[in-house]
Amino acid sequence: xxxxxxxxxxxxxxxxxxxxxxxxxxxxxxxxxxxxxxxxxxxxxxxxxxxxxxxxxxxxxxxxxxxxxxxxxxxxxxxxxxxxxxxxxxxxxxxxxxxxxxxxxxxxxxxxxxxxxxxxxxxxxxxxxxxxxxxxxxxxxxxxxxxxxxxxxxxxxxxxxxxxxxxxxxxxxxxxxxxxxxxxxxxxxxxxxxxxxxxxxxxxxxxxxxxxxxxxxxxxxxxxxxxxxxxxxxxxxxxxxxxxxxxxxxxxxxxxxxxxxxxxxxxxxxxxxxxxxxxxxxxxxxxxxxxxxxxxxxxxxxxxxxxxxxxxxxxxxxxxxxxxxxxxxxxxxxxxxxxxxxxxxxxxxxxxxxxxxxxxxxxxxxxxxxxxxxxxxxxxxxxxxxxxxxxxxxxxxxxxxxxxxxx
Amino acid sequence: xxxxxxxxxxxxxxxxxxxxxxxxxxxxxxxxxxxxxxxxxxxxxxxxxxxxxxxxxxxxxxxxxxxxxxxxxxxxxxxxxxxxxxxxxxxxxxxxxxxxxxxxxxxxxxxxxxxxxxxxxxxxxxxxxxxxxxxxxxxxxxxxxxxxxxxxxxxxxxxxxxxxxxxxxxxxxxxxxxxxxxxxxxxxxxxxxxxxxxxxxxxxxxxxxxxxxxxxxxxxxxxxxxxxxxxxxxxxxxxxxxxxxxxxxxxxxxxxxxxxxxxxxxxxxxxxxxxxxxxxxxxxxxx
Numbered sequence: 001x002x003x004x005x006x007x008x009x010x011x012x013x014x015x016x017x018x019x020x021x022x023x024x025x026x027x028x029x030x031x032x033x034x035x036x037x038x039x040x041x042x043x044x045x046x047x048x049x050x051x052x053x054x055x056x057x058x059x060x061x062x063x064x065x066x067x068x069x070x071x072x073x074x075x076x077x078x079x080x081x082x083x084x085x086x087x088x089x090x091x092x093x094x095x096x097x098x099x100x101x102x103x104x105x106x107x108x109x110x111x112x113x114x115x116x117x118x119x120x121x122x123x124x125x126x127x128x129x130x131x132x133x134x135x136x137x138x139x140x141x142x143x144x145x146x147x148x149x150x151x152x153x154x155x156x157x158x159x160x161x162x163x164x165x166x167x168x169x170x171x172x173x174x175x176x177x178x179x180x181x182x183x184x185x186x187x188x189x190x191x192x193x194x195x196x197x198x199x200x201x202x203x204x205x206x207x208x209x210x211x212x213x214x215x216x217x218x219x220x221x222x223x224x225x226x227x228x229x230x231x232x233x234x235x236x237x238x239x240x241x242x243x244x245x246x247x248x249x250x251x252x253x254x255x256x257x258x259x260x261x262x263x264x265x266x267x268x269x270x271x272x273x274x275x276x277x278x279x280x281x282x283x284x285x286x287x288x289x290x291x292x293x294x295x296x297x298x299x300x301x302x303x304x305x306x307x308x309x310x311x312x313x314x315x316x317x318x319x320x321x322x323x324x325x326x327x328x329x330x331x332x333x334x335x336x337x338x339x340x341x342x343x344x345x346x347x348x349x350x351x352x353x354x355x356x357x358x359x360x361x362x363x364x365x366x367x368x369x370x371x372x373x374x375x376x377x378x379x380x381x382x383x384x385x386x387x388x389x390x391x392x393x394x395x396x397x398x399x400x401x402x403x404x405x406x407x
Numbered sequence: 408x409x410x411x412x413x414x415x416x417x418x419x420x421x422x423x424x425x426x427x428x429x430x431x432x433x434x435x436x437x438x439x440x441x442x443x444x445x446x447x448x449x450x451x452x453x454x455x456x457x458x459x460x461x462x463x464x465x466x467x468x469x470x471x472x473x474x475x476x477x478x479x480x481x482x483x484x485x486x487x488x489x490x491x492x493x494x495x496x497x498x499x500x501x502x503x504x505x506x507x508x509x510x511x512x513x514x515x516x517x518x519x520x521x522x523x524x525x526x527x528x529x530x531x532x533x534x535x536x537x538x539x540x541x542x543x544x545x546x547x548x549x550x551x552x553x554x555x556x557x558x559x560x561x562x563x564x565x566x567x568x569x570x571x572x573x574x575x576x577x578x579x580x581x582x583x584x585x586x587x588x589x590x591x592x593x594x595x596x597x598x599x600x601x602x603x604x605x606x607x608x609x610x611x612x613x614x615x616x617x618x619x620x621x622x623x624x625x626x627x628x629x630x631x632x633x634x635x636x637x638x639x640x641x642x643x644x645x646x647x648x649x650x651x652x653x654x655x656x657x658x659x660x661x662x663x664x665x666x667x668x669x670x671x672x673x674x675x676x677x678x679x680x681x682x683x684x685x686x687x688x689x690x691x692x693x694x
Contacts, residue, residue: 044524174668203671207619207628210417211663214543218410234620242546244537264620266527300522
């Protein structure tokens with residue numbers, strides 16, 4: 001009896017080892033979920049273009065030839081945290097998704113961050129701005145690519161204060177993103193000797209900004225800081241021109257502006273705006289080549305925004321890590337650790353690294369919108385004004401409140 | 408105090424859009440008994456038609472003010488002939504669902520081709536610039552919007568309440584059989600009325616194109632507020648919807664000044680209050 005049970009125990013153990021051993025050697029299936037705003041105010045800067053970017057990353061990785069089976073699904077979070085988390089849960093529980101990418105809208109992004117940590121998935125966020133993702137709310141499962149509010153504040157914000165813009169009035173989108181961007185920019189303004197003399201919080205997706213602009217105008221602040229994004233920013237800039245705000249000596253600080261926003265405002269109104277991005281399609285031969293391939297597959301032939309470029313670069317790096325691991329991609333923390341241990345390098349963002357808190361470090365670029373007479377093509381919008389090295393643009397590790405750093 | 412004047416004026420500007428749109432809705436509901444959920448999509452089409460006229464045909468803003476309502480109005484009349492007319496006499500819910508479906512389809516098609524961030528449309532040269540009123544800098548274009556929409560609203564009210572044609576219309580909604588007995592082609596009149604309501608939406612679309620982005624979802628964002636305006640004013644009441652439109656614009660403007668976080672909800676709070684106190688709306692007659 002006893003020997004039999006020991007024998008069966010041994011047998012079971014051996015079988016278990018055999019089964020798991022086989023699984024880890026051969027499990028090369030991965031499912032990527034591209035979660036974005038597919039139809040709302042952020043759909044053009046992320047949305048279907050981000051899904052396309054993920055697909056191109058998979059194709060370019062060449063992992064299919066090495067026996068990997070990689071699927072991509074996409075979802076629409078409609079800018080609502082509850083819908084975003086519901087999709088994320090379903091993806092992990094039912095669809096067996098391993099990694100979620102993109103997720104613009106900081107409110108949704110932070111909510112999804114918790115789900116991914118709980119399910120031990122991988123999170124490569126490119127679309128959201130809040131620096132909390134790699135700061136107070138950092139997670140061992142999360143990598144934040146492309147940009148964040150700290151970076152925006154320390155590039156565009158700092159440049160404006162140093163150029164004499166020492167009094168600020170904020171127009172802030174009333175949710176996690178706006179609050180984070182206002183907070184980070186305020187810190188920069190005050191650290192550089194300026195002061196914030198007022199601000200107004202507007203609801204997300206506001207069609208008319210005239211009331212808010214009048215308040216900004218009567219505040220007499222030198223700089224009107226726009227802590228909003230997408231359609232909100234384009235409407236603000238357009239209507240500010242209408243109310244003669246530039247002519248009165250006040251300057252607009254578009255803290256976050258995307259390629260698609262400039263297109264929507266039109267160069268006539270947008271010319272001369274200074275802002276920061278980490279990717280522009282017309283930087284060098286490599287970005288142009290990628291953007292050409294990308295635009296050919298897009299419905300309106302648009303080149304990639306920095307968010308979409310970030311999705312591409314993030315997925316490429318993720319797949320490099322999987323290739324290095326050789327298989328068994330389902331332990332999120334392990335995969336992210338591998339990603340952090342490898343330097344990043346791709347055609348779009350160049351060389352960089354992922355810090356222990358999950359923040360990807362790469363160059364940031366100060367741009368100015370071209371005059372209509374300088375633009376030579378339908379998407380020829382930016383002039384490069386300056387380059388900020390990654391280690392100066394993003395949160396220094398010494399300032400990060402991320403709990404992962406205390407170990 | 409100066410800031411307050413400015414906010415009142417800005418509220419009036421937004422109110423003109425509410426008034427124009429809710430007027431069209433009130434005309435359609437009053438005459439056809441259809442809750443036209445496609446109104447926002449038709450407003451958006453008005454703006455897009457203006458954009459196409461300018462960029463493809465070189466036709467300027469002023470002609471667009473005339474042509475866009477006609478073109479979109481014809482589209483509306485086709486909708487009425489082919490779909491809405493079959494719903495006469497059925498519960499309101501059917502019309503609401505059908506027009507809601509149409510709105511989703513139209514918006515989806517535009518979104519598919521033009522994305523969501525919108526296209527620029529410049530203010531016509533004659534209306535560029537602004538004037539200093541002492542308490543605020545008023546862009547000339549905004550002033551034009553208020554005056555123009557006031558004129559259109561009053562003209563429409565006059566047409567329906569004070570002319571013989573309007574009398575036929577109102578009679579036809581009360582008792583179509585009797586009006587038909589007098590030799591009036593009632594179905595054609597209904598189609599034209601729907602065309603008129605839709606044309607008003609398109610006109611508002613053209614007016615808003617230089618202010619807002621020409622975006623596929625520009626109507627979807629606005630339509631819910633406009634419905635609240637119509638409900639507060641009293642369903643089907645022409646004058647009620649005009650006055651409520653302007654008044655709510657002003658109230659919303661003041662909210663943006665005193666408590667901006669609530670500016671998106673204040674209209675609905677008012678709607679709830681009005682429905683609780685006077686369910687037929689401020690100027691509505693009991694059914």
